[in-house]
Amino acid sequence: xxxxxxxxxxxxxxxxxxxxxxxxxxxxxxxxxxxxxxxxxxxxxxxxxxxxxxxxxxxxxxxxxxxxxxxxxxxxxxxxxxxxxxxxxxxxxxxxxxxxxxxxxxxxxxxxxxxxxxxxxxxxxxxxxxxxxxxxxxxxxxxxxxxxxxxxxxxxxxxxxx
Amino acid sequence: xxxxxxxxxxxxxxxxxxxxxxxxxxxxxxxxxxxxxxxxxxxxxxxxxxxxxxxxxxxxxxxxxxxxxxxxxxxxxxxxxxxxxxxxxxxxxxxxxxxxxxx
Numbered sequence: 001x002x003x004x005x006x007x008x009x010x011x012x013x014x015x016x017x018x019x020x021x022x023x024x025x026x027x028x029x030x031x032x033x034x035x036x037x038x039x040x041x042x043x044x045x046x047x048x049x050x051x052x053x054x055x056x057x058x059x060x061x062x063x064x065x066x067x068x069x070x071x072x073x074x075x076x077x078x079x080x081x082x083x084x085x086x087x088x089x090x091x092x093x094x095x096x097x098x099x100x101x102x103x104x105x106x107x108x109x110x111x112x113x114x115x116x117x118x119x120x121x122x123x124x125x126x127x128x129x130x131x132x133x134x135x136x137x138x139x140x141x142x143x144x145x146x147x148x149x150x151x152x153x154x155x156x157x158x159x160x161x162x
Numbered sequence: 163x164x165x166x167x168x169x170x171x172x173x174x175x176x177x178x179x180x181x182x183x184x185x186x187x188x189x190x191x192x193x194x195x196x197x198x199x200x201x202x203x204x205x206x207x208x209x210x211x212x213x214x215x216x217x218x219x220x221x222x223x224x225x226x227x228x229x230x231x232x233x234x235x236x237x238x239x240x241x242x243x244x245x246x247x248x249x250x251x252x253x254x255x256x257x258x259x260x261x262x263x264x265x
Contacts, residue, residue: 151236
């Protein structure tokens with residue numbers, strides 16, 4: 001019962017925050033709404049009993065990526081001009097609405113094979129075993145490390161003063 | 163009324179559509195990146211919901227979500243660096259005016 005109340009509150013606040021990101025013309029306020037949306041996604045992870053992912057969401061998105069976005073907004077100084085829509089507003093709305101309708105139709109009409117087992121918690125040690133243990137995703141973890149290193153180097157090279 | 167898999171998937175679809183609309187219509191490149199972050203988060207919600215309701219003891223969906231977060235962090239860093247670099251050379255980040263490679 002608590003989970004369903006929490007889900008409805010988080011879902012409504014999250015969708016409202018995502019809509020605010022699109023509606024607001026002020027880019028800085030839109031970024032603040034984006035941070036609220038990311039926080040509600042962390043709450044959604046908690047209702048799905050994914051505790052480690054909720055902590056990672058707060059650390060990476062709310063702590064890291066939002067700071068990067070705000071820094072980029074400050075550095076580009078286009079806050080006053082805002083973020084007006086381009087000429088594609090109506091076609092884009094139609095595309096998004098058709099996509100949403102098809103998705104909801106498919107989701108409601110698919111017989112999902114829902115398992116009745118209780119979820120695993122806490123998930124941290126199980127995730128560590130999957131990621132780093134025998135027969136897990138260790139190669140993908142190494143590739144992710146290389147990808148992050150390449151991204152950091154690329155960002156430094158791109159913004160360096162000539 | 164208990165919250166099931168469909169509720170999470172529909173929430174994910176709604177957030178993805180909002181992000182799709184924003185990414186297609188906005189002129190400011192930073193707002194486009196923000197909408198892409200919303201779309202990635204919507205996909206993550208779907209992944210974790212499948213992991214919770216379909217395979218509750220395997221956690222594969224949560225591992226996919228972790229890798230999506232890694233790629234999203236790399237994408238945000240490089241994307242914002244490209245935007246700042248474009249702003250330095252062209253004094254604008256309006257996506258309709260960055261048309262050097264348009265035929």
